[in-house]
Amino acid sequence: MPIFALIDCNSFYCSCERICQPELKRVPVVVLSNNDGCVIARTSEVKQLGIPMGAPFFQVRDQLAAAGVVVRSSNYTLYADISNRVMTVMASMLPAIEVYSIDEAWGDMSGVQEDLTEYGKRIRARLLQWVGMPVGVGISTTKTLAKLANWAAKKWPATGGVVDLTDPARQERLLRIAAVSEVWGVGRRLAARLRPLGIETAWDLAQFDIGTLRKTFGVTLERTARELRGISCIGINEGPPPKQAICSSKMFGRKLRDLGPIQEAMATYVTRAAEKLRQQQSLCGALQVSLQTQYHNPELPRYANGLTCPLATPTDDTRDLLAVALRGLRHIYRPGYAYSKCAVLLIDLSQRGEVTPDLFAPAPRRGAERLMSIVDQINKREGRGTVRLGRVPVEPDWGMRRDMMSRCYTTNWDELITVGA
Known part of the structure; x- marks a missing residue:
């Protein structure tokens, strides 16, 4: 039986800023999009203030300042480097990984012999010690269930950041309390279409007639329902297919x-x-x-x-x-x-x-x-741009506005972290 783990970094962009700037450890932080336009990452303290994802910065600027929130422009060079470090640590502890995005990856835990929860805690501890990155770990017999387990690991701190959902009884308990919109690939719009059919929770979706789901919503939702039932339909893909554009x-x-x-x-x-x-x-x-x-x-x-x-x-x-x-x-x-x-x-x-x-x-x-x-x-x-075409400027005056960008602490010799008295 396959065992999957989803390892997802917590507030990734903000965590990257905190890794390189220890003074931000206990300070609320947001990161802005290109040209300092919108909020694209928030720490938990900012979420509690009610600042939504995607909020235009000019609309929430005063509220953030009043709450003492530190604002950073996006620093993609730094984020990419720390992401590579996170993925390298994951790859050293798991037989195979599939990088899903810059801040999360699937791991194959099928060959792990020790207690899965304890091994998940070891992965979490090593990433925190070696990279400084806090993560949540969800473990189960299908990718969709592992994704839901990861959601639970982040939602309830008492889990210690790791939830093992391989036991069918635990699966049922979580499916009954998880809104269907929390299921991987469903989201709010599809959840609104499912509600008239009486599908409110992940459990409702898992128990719904498979044929009706396929006929009404397509093969993707049918596959999701099967995965919620514990039937693995999506395997680990170690090498993502090349992009078509x-x-x-x-x-x-x-x-x-x-x-x-x-x-x-x-x-x-x-x-x-x-x-x-x-x-x-x-x-x-x-x-x-x-x-x-x-x-x-x-x-x-x-x-x-x-x-x-x-x-x-x-x-x-x-x-x-x-x-x-x-x-x-x-x-x-x-x-x-x-x-x-x-x-x-x-x-x-x-x-x-x-x-x-x-x-x-x-x-x-x-x-x-x-x-x-x-x-x-x-x-x-x-470093990118060391060798480049003559038409590519070093510091263009038309470049993105990033007035609050931190240094490239890990990729530029002149901006390395320094420790002084």
């Missing part, structure tokens, strides 16, 4: 009117998308570029446009991708507008060796694959 885009920190700065932004986004493309060992056959003004300001003229640009030969070479993207950008750019965002989307992706080369297409650049590999290695070792 890769997008890179951010709002500008200020409105841009001239083509030059917009080209710099496009070069930055193409560089990042190409890195992701090479990480999954894919090639790009076409890309889409887009450009738009802000839609929420009626006083400014509006414009938005996009263009799909095929490539002569599938490639992962940043130089070739950027050349095509800039051609497309010049085609859709119109002077006289205050632009707020541009984007690049890599599409028509394929794995190396899957596509038969076109005999009449231009030959790829000689040594391009090796060059890109060396660039990625250097940037991974020395």
Whole structure:
């Protein structure tokens, strides 16, 4: 019988800030989205204040200040590094893991011989000691039940952050008290559609007629109900499938009117998308570029446009991708507008060796694959942007507003944590 564990970091972005800034350990913290727009992470103290997820910062600024809440801009470089450390520790303690998101992963506990609760506590203690990251651990015989067990581990502190739901009797007790909206993949909208059928709790969903669920809501909800019954339908996938499209885009920190700065932004986004493309060992056959003004300001003229640009030969070479993207950008750019965002989307992706080369297409650049590999290695070792195209600026004046961003404590030699008298 398979045994799954879901290990989920608590308030991940806020916990990352606290790891590197001990003075925040007992202080409420929120982290903001790009350009310091909305609240995207909250500690438990902030949740108790009634600050909702996604609240615009300008609306809750005074309330946060009055409550003594520390506000941080998003620091994705720091968060990614700490996430890698968390996943490395998990992988060292479990036979197999499946990274589900930046702050959670599934673990295969089928071969664990000792008490599952105690082993879950060991994982939790090691992550806290080695990385400083608090987590919740849910354990059960299916992924859906493990997810529900993780919810219980975080909801009730008396559990010690670990809930073992492999026992059928314990499963039934939790299913009877858990709202159906807490079930993985259900959510509030689907829960509202289930309510007229008398499905209020996870137990109601597990006991409902499988055929009716499939006919009315589809195979996904049917699979969820089976998993709640203890029938494992979703296994551990150690290597996630490659993405079918890769997008890179951010709002500008200020409105841009001239083509030059917009080209710099496009070069930055193409560089990042190409890195992701090479990480999954894919090639790009076409890309889409887009450009738009802000839609929420009626006083400014509006414009938005996009263009799909095929490539002569599938490639992962940043130089070739950027050349095509800039051609497309010049085609859709119109002077006289205050632009707020541009984007690049890599599409028509394929794995190396899957596509038969076109005999009449231009030959790829000689040594391009090796060059890109060396660039990625250097940037991974020395920090992103150490080696970059000339069009990519170091500190662009159009970059995201992150006025309250913490230092990159773990990825920049000049910003390491220091201990002094």
